[in-house]
Amino acid sequence: MDYANPSHERVTIIEVGTRDGFQSEKTFIPTAIKAEIVDALIAAGIRDLEATSFVSPRAVPQLADAHEMLALVKRRAQAHIAALVPNARGAERALGAGVDEVVCFVSASETHNKANLNNTVDGSLAAVREVADIARGKAELRGAVACAFGCPFEGDVPVAAAMRVIDTYAALGFTQLTLGDTTGMATPPTVTRLVRAIERAHPGLPVTLHFHNTRGIGLANVMVGLDLGIRRYEASIAGLGGCPFAPGATGNICTEDLVYLLEESGFDTGVDLEALAAVARRVEAVIGRPLAGQVMKAGPRLRKYSLDGAACAVG
Amino acid sequence: MDYANPSHERVTIIEVGTRDGFQSEKTFIPTAIKAEIVDALIAAGIRDLEATSFVSPRAVPQLADAHEMLALVKRRAQAHIAALVPNARGAERALGAGVDEVVCFVSASETHNKANLNNTVDGSLAAVREVADIARGKAELRGAVACAFGCPFEGDVPVAAAMRVIDTYAALGFTQLTLGDTTGMATPPTVTRLVRAIERAHPGLPVTLHFHNTRGIGLANVMVGLDLGIRRYEASIAGLGGCPFAPGATGNICTEDLVYLLEESGFDTGVDLEALAAVARRVEAVIGRPLAGQVMKAGPRLRKYSLDGAACAVG
Numbered sequence: 001m002d003y004a005n006p007s008h009e010r011v012t013i014i015e016v017g018t019r020d021g022f023q024s025e026k027t028f029i030p031t032a033i034k035a036e037i038v039d040a041l042i043a044a045g046i047r048d049l050e051a052t053s054f055v056s057p058r059a060v061p062q063l064a065d066a067h068e069m070l071a072l073v074k075r076r077a078q079a080h081i082a083a084l085v086p087n088a089r090g091a092e093r094a095l096g097a098g099v100d101e102v103v104c105f106v107s108a109s110e111t112h113n114k115a116n117l118n119n120t121v122d123g124s125l126a127a128v129r130e131v132a133d134i135a136r137g138k139a140e141l142r143g144a145v146a147c148a149f150g151c152p153f154e155g156d157v158p159v160a161a162a163m164r165v166i167d168t169y170a171a172l173g174f175t176q177l178t179l180g181d182t183t184g185m186a187t188p189p190t191v192t193r194l195v196r197a198i199e200r201a202h203p204g205l206p207v208t209l210h211f212h213n214t215r216g217i218g219l220a221n222v223m224v225g226l227d228l229g230i231r232r233y234e235a236s237i238a239g240l241g242g243c244p245f246a247p248g249a250t251g252n253i254c255t256e257d258l259v260y261l262l263e264e265s266g267f268d269t270g271v272d273l274e275a276l277a278a279v280a281r282r283v284e285a286v287i288g289r290p291l292a293g294q295v296m297k298a299g300p301r302l303r304k305y306s307l308d309g310a311a312c313a314v315g
Numbered sequence: 316m317d318y319a320n321p322s323h324e325r326v327t328i329i330e331v332g333t334r335d336g337f338q339s340e341k342t343f344i345p346t347a348i349k350a351e352i353v354d355a356l357i358a359a360g361i362r363d364l365e366a367t368s369f370v371s372p373r374a375v376p377q378l379a380d381a382h383e384m385l386a387l388v389k390r391r392a393q394a395h396i397a398a399l400v401p402n403a404r405g406a407e408r409a410l411g412a413g414v415d416e417v418v419c420f421v422s423a424s425e426t427h428n429k430a431n432l433n434n435t436v437d438g439s440l441a442a443v444r445e446v447a448d449i450a451r452g453k454a455e456l457r458g459a460v461a462c463a464f465g466c467p468f469e470g471d472v473p474v475a476a477a478m479r480v481i482d483t484y485a486a487l488g489f490t491q492l493t494l495g496d497t498t499g500m501a502t503p504p505t506v507t508r509l510v511r512a513i514e515r516a517h518p519g520l521p522v523t524l525h526f527h528n529t530r531g532i533g534l535a536n537v538m539v540g541l542d543l544g545i546r547r548y549e550a551s552i553a554g555l556g557g558c559p560f561a562p563g564a565t566g567n568i569c570t571e572d573l574v575y576l577l578e579e580s581g582f583d584t585g586v587d588l589e590a591l592a593a594v595a596r597r598v599e600a601v602i603g604r605p606l607a608g609q610v611m612k613a614g615p616r617l618r619k620y621s622l623d624g625a626a627c628a629v630g
Binding site: 003004006111114115150152153154155156184185187188189191192193196214215216217219220222223224227245246247248249250254257260261265266290293294295297298299301302303304305306307 | 317319430465467468500503504506511528529532538542558563569575608612613614617618619620622
């Protein structure tokens with residue numbers, strides 16, 4: 001990339017905070033507030049959202065209100081609304097709620113898939129086929145690969161293990177693919193190798209990168225993705241989320257920090273950064289503890305200060 | 316950069332936490348603890364440190380113990396120790412303490428230089444000449460440019476304004492140059508333009524990049540620097556530091572997260588990441604509040620978990 005000259009290429013931001021972020025919050029967030037946040041995100045210019053998930057209400061009580069929440073979203077027609085579904089039952093519920101996109105997920109790691117979905121990878125791929133048969137023609141199909149860049153139980157995940165899941169998605173006619181960095185193990189080499197393998201095997205299949213900032217390098221991985229030509233990224237408003245393995249670790253990459261990086265780097269996101277930062281501050285207030293997002297605290301790059309304020313320390 | 320193939324090129328990490336980080340801490344950190352941290356950093360493999368500053372003790376009481384602190388460092392001979400000096404008096408004190416390198420600093424922005432040093436840029440450059448005359452032949456000379464990528468009072472800083480300071484450093488025989496992103500305003504385009512201008516004007520002058528993570532994109536800027544061929548970066552252990560303009564904003568980029576990124580990206584830093592993360596946890600304990608570093612919380616990439624632990628949430 002030559003960052004000296006802005007390309008003005010479009011980069012698609014897919015907001016996943018109300019799904020990937022909220023699902024790890026223990027205190028139930030009122031349905032109306034969830035819908036209000038989705039509306040505020042859309043008003044700020046976000047056009048793609050993985051807004052909720054139709055998993056078992058027992059497994060994820062926080063998202064038990066998926067149907068009701070989507071029904072409350074006023075600006076729904078302005079956005080492409082996706083929902084995560086684990087099985088045929090979830091797909092029926094999601095379609096019943098009128099989602100635009102159904103997101104399936106299978107881990108590239110047997111051990112993680114067993115821990116997360118209580119199923120083998122083959123078993124989960126069979127469930128994906130059922131979902132595809134139900135949703136095909138009614139909603140867009142997105143396949144997500146969890147632990148695409150590493151597994152907290154198995155360590156490194158071979159490219160071939162991820163490709164086995166991806167090949168199935170492609171064969172079933174999925175038109176979108178997300179590579180999930182579930183526990184923040186993606187690195188510049190692992191991202192490069194997997195993206196190149198997909199380009200070779202499935203040229204033309206759009207790839208979305210979903211990084212977590214668990215080890216602080218989420219946006220560095222985005223830079224690698226940009227260099228590889230990837231123009232779709234998932235992120236969470238305010239940096240919502242976390243990882244149960246690492247207390248104090250951050251969650252998904254932060255949407256407003258990502259938008260700041262992209263816009264400053266000469267890409268167009270269509271998002272109003274000030275409005276998005278305001279949503280992030282609202283989310284922080286709803287959650288009730290400091291969240292990881294930085295731009296919502298520091299403000300836009302050219303925010304100016306008067307000399308009356310404290311001067312920044314030397315250096 | 317082709318991250319699929321590790322280059323094993325050496326990248327130099329310059330630790331600035333005990334200077335840039337500690338100077339913004341209000342509670343005095345005992346001198347022996349400062350020296351203990353410097354020793355632990357050296358033991359972890361850090362070979363370059365901007366360890367302290369010989370500024371007025373009234374201006375920065377936290378670093379009033381610069382001479383005594385350096386005298387307590389046991390592993391001093393194993394490292395290249397630099398200290399920040401604002402004027403001739405500071406240079407004499409730094410040389411008296413036996414530093415290996417003297418770091419001068421001038422802002423690229425008139426308004427910031429006035430606020431920070433109570434001097435015009437011309438006045439500060441005259442002071443730099445005095446320091447150079449005192450230290451030349453006795454210590455290495457490093458010139459730092461504050462607000463190289465933007466100013467909190469003036470906004471964008473023209474490349475020409477930074478080049479004016481850099482040209483003076485080069486003319487005075489400085490052998491090291493640091494571009495300081497004092498309030499976290501650096502972006503991929505601003506980094507690219509300034510680095511290229513320096514390469515054209517002063518080929519062969521080694522450039523060090525000093526980013527703050529104020530807006531979350533510090534390590535993304537490092538990726539741009541790596542792509543431009545820059546192999547020297549300053550960082551603060553545990554992500555120490557902050558910015559008085561932005562409560563809650565982070566400080567310098569975090570040393571252990573930077574080392575993690577570089578080593579995982581195929582560069583060699585010579586640093587033991589586990590040992591460095593242990594130093595970061597010690598620093599967090601000394602400071603007494605959570606610091607921004609992520610790797611010290613999440614652990615190395617291939618830390619494995621048993622299935623007895625909570626499984627990470629889906630996605």
